[in-house]
Amino acid sequence: MLGAPHPSRDREAAGRHGYPVLVERDREAAVLSGLAREVAAGMPGLVLVEGPVGIGKSALLDRLADEARDAGTQVLKARCTPLELDLPFGMVRQLFGGSLSGPGRPVPGDIPPDWQRLGLDPDALPGGADPAADVPHGTLLALYHSLCRMAMDHPLTVIVDDAHHADPASVRFLSCLARRLSGVPVLLALSRRTDTGVHTPQLDEIAAQSLCHSLRPRLLSDDGVAQLVRHMTGSGDDKEIPSDSLAVAGGNPLLVTTLVTALGPGDWPSATAGPADMDGRHVAVLREQVLRLLRRQSATTYAAVQAMAVLGEGAPPQTYARLARLDTPVFVQAVLALGSSGLVSATPDGRNWSFTHRLVRDAVLSDIPPEQRAERHRHSARLLLDNGASAKRVAEHLRMAPEPVTDSWLVAVLREAAREALLHNDPRRAIDLLKLCLSEDPDPAADAQVLFELGMAEAGVDVHASIRHLRLAADHLKDPQLRLTALTSVADGMLRAYRAPRTLRSQTAPRHHAVDDSDEPAMLREALRLLDSTTDPHSLRAEADNGHSLDLPGDTPGERAVLAMRAAIAVAWSRRVPEARAAARRVITRGIPACDSPTFVLSAATTLLFADRPDEAEPVFSQVRDASSHPDGPSQAAGMYAEASRRLGAFGEALATTGMILDPAPREHAQQLTALPAAVRVHTLLDQGDVAGAAATAVHAVPLPGMHTWQWDEYLCAQGRLDLEQGDPESALRDLLACGRSRRQWGSNPASSSWWFWAGKAHLARGDTLRARDHAEEAVAVARAADLPCALGMGLELLAASHDDRGAELPLLEEAVAALETSAAPLERARVRVAYGTALHTAGHTKDARSVLRRALETAYELGARGLYQQAHQALLATGARPRRPMMSGLGSLTPSELQVARQAAAGLSNLEIAELLFVTQRTVELHLTSVYRKLGVSGRRQLYTALEGARAERTTRKHGRGGAAGSAGAGAASEPRR
Known part of the structure; x- marks a missing residue:
């Protein structure tokens, strides 16, 4: 009951509204009543009711709904079930009373009329997006604003029961709503079970918010159990119920209710121990009581209930009867007998029956030996298929008999169900179904089609398994288009995995013979071999030394794939950079989005970036990022896009892009996908002069065991630069030289990484001009030969700073400025101009120094580079100039x-x-x-x-x-x- 002083009023309310009587829930009731009053007064609220099954969570939320309505607030209510897990926004549809089931229907709260475009399509999200990860942020915001508009008219109470069963898209919406309750007259009330062993991070985040009230109802005391029993039986006292029998109930209201309903007082068992929670001994006690009651029934009745437990709800009586090997009338009579026990209930028309609780069905299933249960599930699948049931339902029974199937009809059903699962964005279910079609050692020739479908389903779940299965299938697929699709997906998977499985090494040994340009699958295999070589420094160097032709026209996807990889390898080692740059441009300009793998387009764009052409690479990275269909694909392209934006001086874009990757990623989950964005963000913040922000970002990248990738090397470079900015050149050199040793194994291109520049600066900070000059001379020599203007300008600046002969400083800086005049690197151009202007002033050329420094000052401000701005400003003041105040309008x-x-x-x-x-x-x-x-x-x-x-x-x-x-x-x- 809600209040101890009013038991009769509570019983009347419970009976009137249909929820069970509430006993020993005064504290929880007081909190919920207070929240209902507060939201009616225009204040926000957040409450989470937690506990094991049967503790009374639903009854508390039902009572809250009644009090909220009595207080004059609107109530939106949903109760989640496991059946809705693969229905995007299933919980949201319940909240809005089914008005989101199709276009053209009235929508409460002024939901935008283009809700289908926002992702609430009844069957799936647009573009096959995964609702667990790819729900557009605009969709969540649109739903949130719609609720806000409803709340502005009347305060709103949103109740979601069993939120742990909500579909991933709806959970993200709940998280979005909970974070934005401040100032909105909305009370969000959720319940979840704590005994499932599964934790939903978004619900944990909601529980951790300061606004959230967490209610955890306790088990009933002996007095509470007795009071509940008296209410259910109508007895005035509980003397007929032994005290040790009360202990069997353990204080869980559901167990008490089930036992009282199914068993008379004389049937109460004894208990030798105190209460325990529902997920342990209570389930066993309930199972014991259910089975005890069933075993009193006839063999016919028990066979009928076992058939119901195996088949599940919704089958026609004839199917249940055939599985139980009974005549249909006999089955119906047996189920009617069970109805009087309280374990089975029928629909009003008497055509369908169901168990009163899932735990009852679980108890029945537990009493069937595993071998018999598997056989009955296979029999159920055949019966359901004969009756025209959906492939999804038939396949569910085959999953319950987890042995590989051999019959062609079973394979056909499983493949059809897997396709349906993929259409509903449930690749894990599709994978489980397709694996049932294969033996432990599949035959690639006979099982090529299934291996192909399995590999495609695994692409976004287990990339290494996807690569393995698609490679097995590729050589045996009869359809050329499917072969191309398989090989392209292997390429995408290899990029996302960052390294190929060891088992692929034997298939990717360096080849020195020409590839037939007319054989498209052969060209794609060659591209995959080259891609695989980029995961091993020795193979990469060998491919660079081979001097592959860069003259392919790029008229087919295979040619463009090979061309992209050859160009990327050449640029990595600064070989034939102008030719590689032209080849990358051909790949991009002649590419067809529907045919070309994003992996190879991304490789072509990376070639342009490392050829010191970030202005050409940036739009390509943006397109690949926006078009990627893989969960981690956008992170890879976005990291490269952020680096290109940073080099172009678009710091705001770089920070926004890296923030979208790093902000949702917990520190303990950092990996290769976050190493590059973290490095770019640290560099960008240092470019802006925000050393504290860069230090806070640095914690995002945590090395994984055996992590050896160029992305991690770049993070070491950023960390070394941060150490240098913090006045610790020794620590800076440790990270920068470690980065350099690794990077030298992967190539000699100074434009691919700036580790050498910051290592030179660190040596200068320690007074070691000789080592700084070595880094500079090496970079200048390579950059001049390869036409890398930005790297050349940076190298010349470092060489000038490390030169002992001050008379040679000005010519070097003049050449650096000239090199950067034609580059798309405004920050480096401004940095060199500061050094050049300072050198001019030192040499006595004050007028020229002022002109150069003013341009550097203006560029630094335009970019938002505060540290460089201050350097230019101080250098300009030293010349005696008075920097004019900039315009304050326009x-x-x-x-x-x-x-x-x-x-x-x-x-x-x-x-x-x-x-x-x-x-x-x-x-x-x-x-x-x-x-x-x-x-x-x-x-x-x-x-x-x-x-x-x-x-x-x-x-x-x-x-x-x-x-x-x-x-x-x-x-x-x-x-x-x-x-």
Whole structure:
């Protein structure tokens, strides 16, 4: 009951509303009543009711729903079941009363009419997205805003019972809603079981929020059990119930209710121990009582109940009877007899029966020997198939008899069910089904089609198994298109795995003979062999020494794949870089998204990036990232996109991209996928002068045992640079030289990694000019020969800084500035100009020094590089100049972050949506918009679009401008750097 002083009122309410009487739940009831009143008054609330099965969670939430309605709030309620786990947004559909079942129906709360576009398609998410990982963030925000609009009309109570059974997409929505309750008159009430052994991280995060009230109802005391029994039996006292029998119930309300319903007082068993939780001895006690009752029935009745337990609900009586080997009328009479025991209930029309609780069915199944149970499941599958049941239901019974199937009809059913599972974004179920079609040692020739389907299903779950199965199938598939699909998927998998399985080494030994250009599968196999070589430094060097032709026209997917890999290998070792760059451009310009593997397109874009052409690589990385269908594919392309953006000086874009990868990744789950984004983010924050932010980011990358990848090397480079910025050159050299030793095994390209530049700076910090000069001279020699302008400029700057002859410093820096004039590297250009301007001033060329330093100052401000800005500012003051105050109005006065926020606001996004998109707080967005309005002289969002019309053209000019254009586009347009 909700309050001890009013038992009669509570019993009346329970009877009226259909939930069980609540006993010894005063504290929980008080909390829920208080929350119901608070939400009615316009305050937010969050509560999580936790406990084992049968503890009374649903009854508490039912009572909360009644009190919320009595308080005048709207109530949305859903009860999750395991059957909805593969239905995207199944729980959300329940909340909205079924109005999301199809387009054209009225939707409460003004749900956007394009909800199907947002991902609430009745059958699946758009594009086959995985609801566990790929739910568009805009979908979650749209649902959240819809609830907010409902709550603005009337306070809202959202109740989700058994949230642990909610589908992944709905769980993400609950997490999204719980994080944004502040200021919204919504009470979110959830319940979950604690005895399943499965933990949902998003529900754990909800429970950890400061707003959340956690309620954990306790087991009933002996007095509570007696009170519940009196209520159920209508008895005025409990003398007829022995005290030791009360202990058998253990205080769990469900067990008490089940035992009282199924057994008379004389049948109560004795107990020799105290209460235990429901997931242990109580389940055994309940099973014992259920089986004890059933064994009193006739053999016919027991056979009928076993058939029901094996087949499950929803089958026609004839099917149950055939499985039980009974006549249909005999089966019906047996089930009617069971109905009087309280273990089985019938629908109103009497056509279907079901167990009153899942634990009852589990008890029956546990009494059937495993061999007999497996045989009956196979028999059930045959019976259901004959009756026209769906492949999904038939396959479920085959899964319960986990032995490989040999009959062709069984294989056909399992494959059909697997295809259906994939359509509903459940690859794990598809994998389980397809594995039943194969023996422990499958025959690739006979099982090629099944191996192909299994490998495709495994692509997003177990990449190594996917590669193994697709390779087995590829040579035996009769359809050429399927062979191409298999080989392309192997390439994607190898990229996502970062290293090929050891078993592939024997298949990928270096080849020196030519490949037949007309044999498309052979070309793809050659591309896979080259891709595999990139996972081993010795194989990679051998392929580079082979001097493969880069003259393929790239007219077919196979040719483009081979061309992309040959170009990437050549650039890694700084061999024929102009030819490799041209080959990569052919791959990209002639590629067809529907035919070409993203793996090889990504390789071509990486070639351009490491050939010092980040402006050409950036849009390709962006396209691959947006088009990737694999869960971890976007992270790989996004990491490279962030690096290209950083090199182009687009720090805001680099931080936003890396934030989307790193923010959801717990530190203990960091791996290869987060090493590169973490490195890029550390470099970017250091470029901006944010040493504290870089140090906080560094904890995201944690090495895995045996981790040896170039992504991890790049993280070591970033960590070494961070140590250098923190004044610890010794630690910096330890990480930077470790990175260098590893990178030298993978190539000699100074544009692929800046470890050598920062190692040289660390040597200079220690006074070791000789070693710094060695790094610089090596990089300059390679960069000159390979036409790597950015690496050349950086190397010349380091060489000038390490030169003992100050007279040679100016020519080196002049050459560095000239090299960077044609590069798309504004930050490096500004850094070299600071060094050049300082050297000019030291040599007595004050006027020229001021001109160079002013351009460096302007570029540093435009990029938001606060540290470099301060260096340029101090150097300019040292020349006696007085840097003029920049414009405080107009487009040129906007910082990159302000311009980014202004564009989103002009496009119609709210402050909250902008904050979510850019990974900043709403307060930050508000401050940026206030500054934008003041600088542009506008009063609101409506005038922003007109004011920003010329922004894109101006920014494009700045981005692609060379020399003075890139450096002076923002001349006079800067104030003090943002803090």
